Amino acid sequence: MEMGTGNNDNNIGYMSRSLMWLKGLSDKMKDKVIEFVNMTIKLATDDIRRVIHSIKVGLALTIVSLFYYFQALYNSFGVSAMWAVMTVVVVFEFSVGATLGKGLNRALATFVAGALGVGAHHLAVKSGNTGEPILLGIFVFLLAASTTFARFFPKVKARYDYGMLIFILTFCLVSVSGFRNDDILELAHKRLSTILIGASACLIVSICVCPVWAGEDLQNLVSLNIEKLASFLEGFGEEYFKTSEEENPKGEKAFLTGYKSVLNSKSNEETLANFAKWEPGHGRFMYRHPWKHYLIVASLSRECAYRIDALNSHLSSRIQMNEEVGSKLEDICTKISLESSKAMQELASAIKTMIIPSSSTSHITNLKESAENLQCLLKYELWKDVEFLQVIQVVTVTSILIEIVVCVEKIANSVHELAGIAKFKNKKDHPKSNNVSKEKSKAESSKVGILPDHEVVVTVKD
Amino acid sequence: MEMGTGNNDNNIGYMSRSLMWLKGLSDKMKDKVIEFVNMTIKLATDDIRRVIHSIKVGLALTIVSLFYYFQALYNSFGVSAMWAVMTVVVVFEFSVGATLGKGLNRALATFVAGALGVGAHHLAVKSGNTGEPILLGIFVFLLAASTTFARFFPKVKARYDYGMLIFILTFCLVSVSGFRNDDILELAHKRLSTILIGASACLIVSICVCPVWAGEDLQNLVSLNIEKLASFLEGFGEEYFKTSEEENPKGEKAFLTGYKSVLNSKSNEETLANFAKWEPGHGRFMYRHPWKHYLIVASLSRECAYRIDALNSHLSSRIQMNEEVGSKLEDICTKISLESSKAMQELASAIKTMIIPSSSTSHITNLKESAENLQCLLKYELWKDVEFLQVIQVVTVTSILIEIVVCVEKIANSVHELAGIAKFKNKKDHPKSNNVSKEKSKAESSKVGILPDHEVVVTVKD
Numbered sequence: 001m002e003m004g005t006g007n008n009d010n011n012i013g014y015m016s017r018s019l020m021w022l023k024g025l026s027d028k029m030k031d032k033v034i035e036f037v038n039m040t041i042k043l044a045t046d047d048i049r050r051v052i053h054s055i056k057v058g059l060a061l062t063i064v065s066l067f068y069y070f071q072a073l074y075n076s077f078g079v080s081a082m083w084a085v086m087t088v089v090v091v092f093e094f095s096v097g098a099t100l101g102k103g104l105n106r107a108l109a110t111f112v113a114g115a116l117g118v119g120a121h122h123l124a125v126k127s128g129n130t131g132e133p134i135l136l137g138i139f140v141f142l143l144a145a146s147t148t149f150a151r152f153f154p155k156v157k158a159r160y161d162y163g164m165l166i167f168i169l170t171f172c173l174v175s176v177s178g179f180r181n182d183d184i185l186e187l188a189h190k191r192l193s194t195i196l197i198g199a200s201a202c203l204i205v206s207i208c209v210c211p212v213w214a215g216e217d218l219q220n221l222v223s224l225n226i227e228k229l230a231s232f233l234e235g236f237g238e239e240y241f242k243t244s245e246e247e248n249p250k251g252e253k254a255f256l257t258g259y260k261s262v263l264n265s266k267s268n269e270e271t272l273a274n275f276a277k278w279e280p281g282h283g284r285f286m287y288r289h290p291w292k293h294y295l296i297v298a299s300l301s302r303e304c305a306y307r308i309d310a311l312n313s314h315l316s317s318r319i320q321m322n323e324e325v326g327s328k329l330e331d332i333c334t335k336i337s338l339e340s341s342k343a344m345q346e347l348a349s350a351i352k353t354m355i356i357p358s359s360s361t362s363h364i365t366n367l368k369e370s371a372e373n374l375q376c377l378l379k380y381e382l383w384k385d386v387e388f389l390q391v392i393q394v395v396t397v398t399s400i401l402i403e404i405v406v407c408v409e410k411i412a413n414s415v416h417e418l419a420g421i422a423k424f425k426n427k428k429d430h431p432k433s434n435n436v437s438k439e440k441s442k443a444e445s446s447k448v449g450i451l452p453d454h455e456v457v458v459t460v461k462d
Numbered sequence: 463m464e465m466g467t468g469n470n471d472n473n474i475g476y477m478s479r480s481l482m483w484l485k486g487l488s489d490k491m492k493d494k495v496i497e498f499v500n501m502t503i504k505l506a507t508d509d510i511r512r513v514i515h516s517i518k519v520g521l522a523l524t525i526v527s528l529f530y531y532f533q534a535l536y537n538s539f540g541v542s543a544m545w546a547v548m549t550v551v552v553v554f555e556f557s558v559g560a561t562l563g564k565g566l567n568r569a570l571a572t573f574v575a576g577a578l579g580v581g582a583h584h585l586a587v588k589s590g591n592t593g594e595p596i597l598l599g600i601f602v603f604l605l606a607a608s609t610t611f612a613r614f615f616p617k618v619k620a621r622y623d624y625g626m627l628i629f630i631l632t633f634c635l636v637s638v639s640g641f642r643n644d645d646i647l648e649l650a651h652k653r654l655s656t657i658l659i660g661a662s663a664c665l666i667v668s669i670c671v672c673p674v675w676a677g678e679d680l681q682n683l684v685s686l687n688i689e690k691l692a693s694f695l696e697g698f699g700e701e702y703f704k705t706s707e708e709e710n711p712k713g714e715k716a717f718l719t720g721y722k723s724v725l726n727s728k729s730n731e732e733t734l735a736n737f738a739k740w741e742p743g744h745g746r747f748m749y750r751h752p753w754k755h756y757l758i759v760a761s762l763s764r765e766c767a768y769r770i771d772a773l774n775s776h777l778s779s780r781i782q783m784n785e786e787v788g789s790k791l792e793d794i795c796t797k798i799s800l801e802s803s804k805a806m807q808e809l810a811s812a813i814k815t816m817i818i819p820s821s822s823t824s825h826i827t828n829l830k831e832s833a834e835n836l837q838c839l840l841k842y843e844l845w846k847d848v849e850f851l852q853v854i855q856v857v858t859v860t861s862i863l864i865e866i867v868v869c870v871e872k873i874a875n876s877v878h879e880l881a882g883i884a885k886f887k888n889k890k891d892h893p894k895s896n897n898v899s900k901e902k903s904k905a906e907s908s909k910v911g912i913l914p915d916h917e918v919v920v921t922v923k924d
Binding site for chain 2: 039040043044050051053054055057058059061062065066068069079082085086089090133136137140141142144145146148149152153165168169172173176177179180263264266267268303306307309310313375378391392395396399400403
């Protein structure tokens with residue numbers, strides 16, 4: 001009896017544990033599903049073009065695979081028509097440039113390798129039945145090894161990597177197939193035509209349905225990166241000089257960490273520039289748009305981001321000094337960071353809108369003036385009644401600020417250069433703003449660096 | 463007569479111009495060829511594994527394509543045997559991890575997509591002759607669109623991007639082929655087997671012939687990056703304090719620019735870590751080696767590189783101050799940079815050799831001591847008879863040096879953590895060095911950060 005109860009208890013215990021375990025499992029599953037759904041929604045809403053791209057791929061594939069059902073196309077290509085489908089799958093990329101680059105690479109490499117393959121096959125056939133596989137083997141080995149090595153050349157890697165791959169693939173396909181199949185010319189011809197069909201389908205869908213231009217993405221990325229730096233600088237003054245009461249230790253503000261993505265954006269920018277080079281002229285961009293120059297601007301912004309990173313590491317330490325000097329210092333530092341921020345914002349929007357930046361020159365002049373004022377202040381007034389560690393703090397932060405001013409000037413120069421090469425419009429030519437004075441447009445066209453260092457200081461307008 | 467001479471002159475002039483042009487062209491060609499040869503030699507000698515890799519690809523391809531000539535294999539697979547060749551071309555990558563990752567992705571995706579494709583085909587067949595292409599079209603659209611979207615998930619993108627591509631490809635191939643071909647099960651089966659043959663050939667050649675392990679590359683890269691920082695710091699003291707006579711304006715020294723590649727190494731490291739995760743245990747690495755932790759060390763070294771970049775921008779400006787203070791300052795700064803360099807070198811070699819760093823702890827203690835001495839020196843002695851701009855210079859440089867000391871400490875801590883997780887060996891366990899005292903090995907196992915700040919200062923040995 002007792003044992004029976006014990007068993008029952010055990011059973012109940014076991015069942016309740018099982019139920020608990022099952023509940024735990026289902027809760028975990030629920031969490032996973034919710035997480036997945038949230039992630040999906042975030043990915044889709046962050047960039048709606050991702051959804052559109054997915055639909056475009058589905059569309060292109062369906063169109064090409066439907067071709068397969070048509071008797072006419074099937075009759076002329078047979079099973080090879082499947083290569084058109086394959087081409088769509090591997091060639092369709094997110095941006096027009098990437099798709100075009102891959103499609104051209106694939107088509108050109110197939111053409112050259114097909115011709116070479118046919119040649120190799122004819123050579124091999126002449127050497128008799130035993131010699132044929134040996135000669136073909138040697139050809140395949142030499143071509144594969146040399147082409148694989150060619151893929152290590154940086155220029156080839158950047159633009160023709162995929163072409164090299166397809167070159168080896170098609171050569172093997174054509175030359176080796178020749179051993180079993182005498183219609184090798186037909187094979188090469190079919191492969192090339194089906195690939196052309198697939199690549200054209202990709203390009204048509206890619207360009208006609210909500211095109212994503214890598215060049216535009218590059219432009220936006222470079223502009224956004226500068227904006228991120230600007231928003232750090234905009235908030236910096238206030239954040240650094242705020243009194244301890246206002247401090248909000250928990251909420252690390254977004255503008256203070258936004259610049260961090262700029263530090264590691266190099267490979268992304270280079271990829272986009274490589275894709276952009278493939279793109280035909282479109283919208284505001286002509287064919288040979290100076291994409292390389294965007295990389296120069298980007299690399300200067302990255303240098304500025306390194307300085308900002310150094311500045312950020314000093315944000316946690318506050319300075320306390322006598323009120324008079326402190327407030328003077330606060331004024332100038334805040335002015336410098338605000339003015340830098342404004343100049344950067346102007347440059348960012350100039351890159352985005354492709355209008356020559358009109359007021360960045362005056363911002364930079366202000367900046368230089370302020371930087372000099374800051375140095376004077378430090379020189380004559382700062383050292384009275386200030387503890388030494390504070391001095392180190394102040395000098396470090398201010399000298400980083402001065403370095404940032406230099407960076408901003410460099411960025412401004414490179415943007416002005418870009419504006420010249422890429423033929424940015426003048427603001428007055430732009431339909432939206434006809435009320436710009438002559439004096440301003442004169443300042444626009446002159447490069448920032450050539451201006452004399454000490455011009456009249458224009459007061460900051462908000 | 464006159465005209466004739468004129469014509470002759472013209473002809474001679476034309477011919478000589480043509481000859482000049484031809485000569486110029488051939489010179490240009492020669493230059494191009496020489497440049498190409500030099501580039502090839504440089505690529506090959508910089509990393510001989512590139513040549514070996516090319517030969518390996520040729521070898522694997524030749525082996526697999528030779529299979530095609532054997533009657534037996536051709537009889538069982540027919541033209542599909544070509545897929546084995548294709549698989550070798552697209553799957554064979556530079557490192558074992560990349561090859562394994564791509565091969566597994568391809569095989570697994572083919573298996574799943576093949577099964578799904580057969581299922582879709584059977585469903586479509588049931589819906590009659592008109593319904594079949596419509597239903598197939600809908601299937602292809604839905605699967606292609608959803609899988610393409612899945613490729614945007616960061617985790618999928620990092621490890622399964624290629625698998626997703628092959629998943630779409632195989633599904634289309636199998637389901638669409640079914641419309642014209644009833645042996646669809648055989649098609650799916652053939653595709654899977656040929657891909658398995660190709661992938662296995664890649665893996666066997668990749669692992670058996672001079673394998674390139676991505677994990678080892680990652681380890682070497684992280685170690686090399688720290689070494690580059692170390693060699694900057696080693697040369698910094700001397701470079702900064704040298705008198706103007708010794709200056710050598712033309713020769714920008716290699717150690718002063720070597721660190722720059724560290725600034726942008728993130729994407730490279732992440733790719734290698736992703737490949738390394740695929741690799742089986744080999745040599746000193748077990749299967750689940752903590753590759754992620756190498757990324758942490760790498761990111762801390764990058765932070766240090768940002769500071770070094772800031773330091774580098776001050777190299778051009780020399781300081782001039784009274785001799786006594788100047789030489790004291792020189793002593794301490796040089797000591798800090800040398801000691802940091804030694805600590806970094808020790809850490810770099812610890813990562814490379816997988817032996818717990820033995821003396822980095824004492825270097826760090828020295829560093830902290832020196833940093834404090836530096837602050838004291840600045841506090842009490844520096845400001846006499848020194849021009850203000852010099853003070854700014856000195857304070858900035860020294861405070862960056864102090865920040866670098868913090869970075870070095872962080873790197874040391876993360877390397878010690880890595881040593882714990884990855885089970886680095888003790889130096890005394892290592893056959894080469896049995897003469898390590900007990901005291902030292904005690905220091906080895908303790909983490910740097912927990913040590914008291916003011917320990918006995920060990921003098922620097924060269």
